[in-house]
Amino acid sequence: MTNCYVHKEALSVGTCVSCGKFICENCNTELKGKNTCKKCVDELFVENLRKMDKLEDTSKAQQPMVFMNAGGGGGAASSSSSGSGDLARDPVYTKSKVVAGLLAILLGTFGVHKFYFGKWIQGILYLIFFWTYIPALLGIIEGIRYLVLSDDDFAQKYDKGYRA
Numbered sequence: 001m002t003n004c005y006v007h008k009e010a011l012s013v014g015t016c017v018s019c020g021k022f023i024c025e026n027c028n029t030e031l032k033g034k035n036t037c038k039k040c041v042d043e044l045f046v047e048n049l050r051k052m053d054k055l056e057d058t059s060k061a062q063q064p065m066v067f068m069n070a071g072g073g074g075g076a077a078s079s080s081s082s083g084s085g086d087l088a089r090d091p092v093y094t095k096s097k098v099v100a101g102l103l104a105i106l107l108g109t110f111g112v113h114k115f116y117f118g119k120w121i122q123g124i125l126y127l128i129f130f131w132t133y134i135p136a137l138l139g140i141i142e143g144i145r146y147l148v149l150s151d152d153d154f155a156q157k158y159d160k161g162y163r164a
């Protein structure tokens with residue numbers, strides 16, 4: 001019997017369907033009934049995240065607005081109440097940079113900041129993979145990225161209800 005490619009001292013229980021290497025009980029993750037090693041699961045996660053990001057960006061236009069309604073209400077109300085003051089309109093923010101940053105850093109493992117932005121597909125992906133270290137790590141990186149951006153840069157990138 002061959003040993004695990006990560007743990008040289010542990011006997012392998014099978015091979016990873018993705019990379020074909022021998023993996024022990026510890027490294028084995030059953031993904032849809034197939035053995036996959038942790039490294040490949042992590043890679044799969046990052047790859048999926050990239051796909052989902054593209055998917056959400058391209059489908060944003062024709063997506064039903066059910067998920068955005070909760071956060072978008074404030075924007076509509078304030079623009080109708082401002083009346084005829086048309087030249088110097090205050091920018092409308094519907095998402096807080098600080099809230100998003102803290103959510104990402106503290107609860108990023110569970111994708112809470114993605115749900116906050118209305119990116120629920122990504123959020124669910126974080127939830128599914130929360131037991132790997134990747135979502136927690138990404139959350140901290142993203143949280144810091146939100147916090148170092150200026151309010152306007154942040155709003156332009158992440159706030160769907162933002163009006164400059």
Ligand SMILES: [Zn+2]
Pocket residue numbers: 016017018019020021036037038039040
């Ligand atoms: Zn593998």
Ligand SMILES: [Zn+2]
Pocket residue numbers: 004005006007010023024025026027
């Ligand atoms: Zn192992």
